[in-house]
Amino acid sequence: MAWPAVLVIVPVGIIFILSGLIVNLIQAVLFILVRPVSKSLHRRINKIVAELLWLELIVLVDWWANLKIEVYADDETFELLGKEHALVISNHNSDLDWLVGWILAQRSGCLGSALAVMKKEAKVLPIIGWSMWFSDYVFLERSWGKDERILQSGFERLADFPMPFWLALFVEGTRFTQAKLLAAQEFAASRGIPVPRNVLIPRTKIKVLLERHSMQELPETADGIAQWCKDAFVTKDAVLEKYFSKDIFRDKKLQDIGRPKKSLFVMIFWSSLLAYATVRLFQWLSLFLASWEVITFSIAFLFLVTIIMQILIQSSESERSTPATNFTLSEGTRQRLLPR
Template sequence: MCPNETSMKGVKCPNEACNKGTICPIESRGLEYYLTASGLIVNLIQATCFVILRPLSKNFYRRINRFVAEFLWLELVWIVDWWAGVKIQVFTEPETFRLMGKEHALVISNHKSDIDWLVGWIIAQRSGCLGSTLAVMKKSSKFLPDESTLKSGLQELRDFPLPFWLALFVEGTRFTQAKLSAVQEYAASTGFPVPRNVLILRTKGFISAVSHMRSFVPAVYDVTVAIPKSSPSPTMLRLFQRQPSVVHVHVKRHLMKEFPEADEDVAQWCRDIFVAKDDLLDKHIADDKFSDHEPRDLGRPIKSLLGVAFTVFSLAIVTALMQIMIMFTQSERSNPAKVSPSKPKRKKNCCSAAHASAHAASNAATKALNQTTCGRQTHLPRHH
């Protein structure tokens, strides 16, 4: 609700933007400042912990960093849960639901909207591993580092002390009808199965992840995101506009030990999964739900409010410290160093000055006359 709106029936916010259904400038600006300030605070804490704690114990630093990062991510979870009121329903087997958040997992998903990553964060938060969730999104998967650097980075996760999720959007970009039309033309010309609800995959990142993580990651979560017909597609803009929505998420667990060894076979496995995902989305369009499992409503936990409370408390401390520094600076400026007063100069008398000037002029004239007559004989008349 815009803060400018009153409780009187029929009275609207004076901001035209609010009445047109766009973001209220006051709400948007306040939320922007809040998220920016809280992000700076968390980054400062993380940098301090990296310098002080990581040289002493990498695992202890990871635990602290996970805790701090989770408080920052909880702010975005709060926007979905409490600000916009988005409802997320999960369709999966009971055993899979029980294991979520209790094991390392590689997550692959379709990219239906621009908040799919945020939906994943909410599920991770409900599963208890939000602070240790990573995601490779959009076109970044095309610019992966060389094999040795990638292997080193993935192997760093081997001794991670807490369950983590690494999410890959293997389509490489968000689904749109224009992109689907282009993909369908390409698939028809090359002999690939023509997709209806997904795009052509970029499997390089997935192959590398499976190759380097199969020894310590037990499962791959195949995630399918869909929007019911009765609900508008959620976007970041609609979130900030506080427009509610419903998101359906289907999760299927695959054991990593059952994966093929060859890279090309792993790529084909991924393509087959997305062919099945295409069929699953067709069924969702027909039934308006994933009919193979009962939905699990994730609800709105109080924990997402704790992150906001923590950040507000941190902002209050920072604001108080800044106020103290400002007052100290002003105090220094208001008390300048004392300087001993100099003796006042006496005023010269105007008449004395004029007299002195006249006297000087007379002396100069006399001197000039003497110089003129000097050495010249003067004859005076003789008186008889």
Template sequence: MTPLSGKEHALLISNHRSDIDWLIGWVLAQRAGCLGCTMAIMKDVLKYLPVIGWSMWFSEYIFVKRKWTEDQSILKSGYEKLKDFPFPFWLGLFVEGTRFTHPKLLDAQQFAISKGLAVPRHVLLPRTKGLILAVNHLRSLVPAVYDVTFTVARDNSPPSLLTLLKGKSSVVKVQVKRHLMLELPETSDDIAQWCTNLFVAKDAFLDNYFSGGSFGNEEIQDLGRPMQSLTVMIVWSCLVSMGAFGFLLWTILFSTWQGILVSAVFLLLVIVTMQILILFSQSEPNIDSMPITILPQDPMKEILLQS
């Protein structure tokens, strides 16, 4: 994190490692003090996801349909609305366009080989149209681009909603680098190349880590856990519990068969909702430990890793 995190508008460019990257992003934003002003560009179908998707929709996330002819106008409209945003915001872009999985990695490697590009091992090839549009529309408004790299620690399984519900913890390592928006190239082709180089360096960084190296040489910053958030959660939990208990007493819900039936239906809906959330959060095994046959390490990665 940087000293200005949460105090300035920022675009966040991140790799997409797990099924609950949105939760990791929320934790970062919460620690930076800007959770209420954090948005991201997400798949349109996710806004229908119970509870989580609805909260994203109410938070004015930008939802795209993965059809550029339609998404271009959606993104432009979303970027225009941000110009009147009254507080420092974060806008997250997963420029890989999809979550990192083994089959998708193999497809990306084959495409990279066919086009003579650097062959990735731990990231997918970035899709830069959305980023180019964001930079062109928000260059005068947003002062910085945060390059976020995160991964699950070695020998840890990827986190999912199911593992969280089971109380299993995962160690996630995060690195954040701040780039001035004014330093980004002007033309669309140069912005695309800048993003491509960023992901080549990101891939080399992760490759070095999974080969036994350290996760960067920067000083580790302890963000701490703000007491304010814990206090708010406790207060709201108490209020909701008291309200629910009072409602049950007022309606005498369990005194009739109808009340018991309504309660059973409500409990069933809760269970179904949780199952839907779990199905949307199924992780593969830690694919960094899977054998992958690709071309030798690209020399360009070594150069960018040192920069």
């Protein structure tokens, strides 16, 4: 790892871990004391508390990576962002898709109420997973016999959510790679369904394309919903094909998302608070411990921070995502995928 990155990651890691544990403690107290009295009040307060944690990740994108996000959407979709409940069905093209979703949610005013359907292993992750559990994320077993009941109970639990929330779902089920695209294409060809070129078959400068569908547009039956989802991905694949060919949505409105200062203020708040607490802690330790013991304590703490950050980083990684561009098929596979 390059030294400039280390000089940023280590102090940020310390701030994130300490502040995250504080947020988790606050969430636990709220869950025990407030939720039994009023679930609605608990969710409203937890929204604010959760944002204190998630904004620390967003500040890295806004003020360190200096990333610019462009959103393509029609006027109605753009105006309604964050003002209504939404099921956000997204591609999974990189390890940081979830972070882009959080950035959009933060710009739309619903970062603290941005939820997701996730694998159950995530909820045991220190800080991030614990915060997600307190925030009513839906965690799956990846076994339909169990997940059918989990999804039903999770949706029922969210039915009385007191404010607009987003529920994110990566229906492709995995990150996009060339090998997985080939497997998806062969599966589609074997089943006689449209063969994708830019997305995987869904399981039944960053640019973001948003398309809104109201509940009135959706079928009412389970079979109808399943077919609608398949048709939506066929349409998405065709739209992405246009994008990759540089025919960039002339009928869409381009909105550039800037960098709000809220995330920076949150980072300054945590930095100042924890810096003061750290100085006071070492002053207190120096009264009871020798200098070498204080140094040993500091080294052990930094080592612990490094381990935890490594766990959090690796938990977000899988196979390295690769784009569909420059993807070539073997002649045999090409023949099998040709439309008949």
